[in-house]
Amino acid sequence: xxxxxxxxTSCDDTAAxxxxxxxxxxxxxxxxxxxxxxxxxGIVPELASRRHIEMIWPVVDEALKTAGIKHEGLSGVxxxxxxxxxxSLLVGCSxxxxxxxxxxxxxxxxxxxxxxxxxxxxxxxxxxxxxxxLIASGGHxxxxxxxxxxxxRELGRTRDDASGEAYDKVAKLLGxxxxxxxxxxxxxxxxxxxxxxxxxxxxxxTFDFSFSGIKTAVLNYVKTIPLHSELRTLNSELINDIxxxxxxxxxxxxxxxxxxxxxxxxxxRVILTGGVAANNELRKRxxxxxxxxxxxxxxxxxxxxxxxAAMIASAGHHHFKASNFAGLDLNPQAYMPL
Ligand code: KG4
Ligand code: ZN
Numbered sequence: 654x655x656x657x658x659x660x661x662t663s664c665d666d667t668a669a670x671x672x673x674x675x676x677x678x679x680x681x682x683x684x685x686x687x688x689x690x691x692x693x694x695g696i697v698p699e700l701a702s703r704r705h706i707e708m709i710w711p712v713v714d715e716a717l718k719t720a721g722i723k724h725e726g727l728s729g730v731x732x733x734x735x736x737x738x739x740x741s742l743l744v745g746c747s748x749x750x751x752x753x754x755x756x757x758x759x760x761x762x763x764x765x766x767x768x769x770x771x772x773x774x775x776x777x778x779x780x781x782x783x784x785x786x787l788i789a790s791g792g793h794x795x796x797x798x799x800x801x802x803x804x805x806r807e808l809g810r811t812r813d814d815a816s817g818e819a820y821d822k823v824a825k826l827l828g829x830x831x832x833x834x835x836x837x838x839x840x841x842x843x844x845x846x847x848x849x850x851x852x853x854x855x856x857x858x859t860f861d862f863s864f865s866g867i868k869t870a871v872l873n874y875v876k877t878i879p880l881h882s883e884l885r886t887l888n889s890e891l892i893n894d895i896x897x898x899x900x901x902x903x904x905x906x907x908x909x910x911x912x913x914x915x916x917x918x919x920x921x922r923v924i925l926t927g928g929v930a931a932n933n934e935l936r937k938r939x940x941x942x943x944x945x946x947x948x949x950x951x952x953x954x955x956x957x958x959x960x961x962a963a964m965i966a967s968a969g970h971h972h973f974k975a976s977n978f979a980g981l982d983l984n985p986q987a988y989m990p991l
Contacts, residue, residue: 655728655973658716658752659966660709662745663737663765664792665690665701667708668962671720671727675970676774679720681956681963684708687832694825702740709748716962724752729759731969733962734979735989737765737792742985750981761972762979763965766991770799771971772957772964773924780922780951785914789907789935790927790960791817791832794862796910797991798918802971805991808914809860816903817929819864823871823899827892837896838932844890844897849874851902853909860914867902871895904935908942915948922949931955 654674661668670681686704690696717723732749735742753760769788773780785808786797794817795810814822817834824833829840851870854863874895911923925939936952943950957964972978 655970656722656726657729657731657966657969657973658713658727659731659763659962659964659969660713660745660749661733661765661768661960661962661965662705662709662741663733663735664741664960665696666960667705667712668960668965669713669716670961670963670966671716671722672775672963672966672970675771675967676779678775678963679722680716681961682712682716682719683961684712691831694831695821696738698738698740701738702744705741705744709744713748713752724756724758727756727758729761729969729973731761731763731965731972732983733765733768733965734762734983735765735986737985737987739985739987742987746983746985750983754981759973760979760981760983761969761977762983763968763972764989764991765965766793766795767805767968768964769926770797770805770924771968772926772953772961773951774967775957775963776953778951780924780949783920784922784924784951785911785918785920786924786926787907787911788927789816789925789929791815791821793927794864794907794929796860796914798914798920803975807991808918809862809910811862811864813863813865814868816862816864816907817927819868819903820929822868826868826872826875827895829892834929834932837900838934840893841897841900841934844893844895846897846901848894849898851898853902853905855906855909860910862906862910864903867899871899900932900934903929904932904938907935908938911939912942912946915946921947922951924951926953926958928959930958
């Protein structure tokens, strides 16, 4: 049996969780920084790392207390060491190393993307290997073939903006607030997804993605409307249509490319995760496509799709079992392919 404390400070959430045997969540604490960053319309890295320094100890403390576990009861600590914002990652890694050194506990290092994949092992039913994993978040949009633990093959990734980043940037240019995903999803519910024919970057020759063009297309469309800076107050119906049409473009691409990968790789199981996977329309459309193709679809609950440390502890359990320990010389890296 393993009891792993997971820590993730890769972006703007300070997260700690305790997970038993890689599958059972004993606690899962996330302190988000939305209030700090929202006036800037995006994450300010320096403010993020400063806030992590303030929050890391209370968040870890709460995770241990909620789980009813003391340091002596931990089998190991799993920390996310990249990819992410370097200043933010440094806080989690330094804290984890100090904790392990002072308490004599083993340390394992987990790639953030590997963590997202393992979010699908924290609920029932769990996917069997092999499966396809689409990670759609604020920092990443990538498609993997996963044959086993630590056997990941990247099929494609975004060449420019991530899908969540596109949501955030479009929300910013429409003056809607931050983070853009949940706001656009809500407004899109009252809009017509066919109102505006925004482009779909299918890039048919590859499994790579590109989402910067759709953001520019929305910007160019908005520029054609008089007094666009007051758009929301002037015409909320139009805003809803823009949101619905933009969202339709993003979802069409994510679903279609996953469908192509199912066909090419001949794999009948798909997991969908990352912050954008919290989107109900995407969940519905992906499930419909998988049902039509007779493929199994595994989508974690929304709170496990967005950044959390339970997913880091879950992946960490496998590193722990494989004795794949990290030394106290562990250094985080902003860029770290899986
Ligand atoms: O996985 P995550 O919490 O952090 C990263 O690793 O990036 O993803 C955050 C991203 C943000 O861009 C946010 O706008 C997007 O996920 N997001 C959503 C929704 N909820 C969060 N996008 C679309 N619909 C949502 N409901
Ligand atoms: Zn993430």
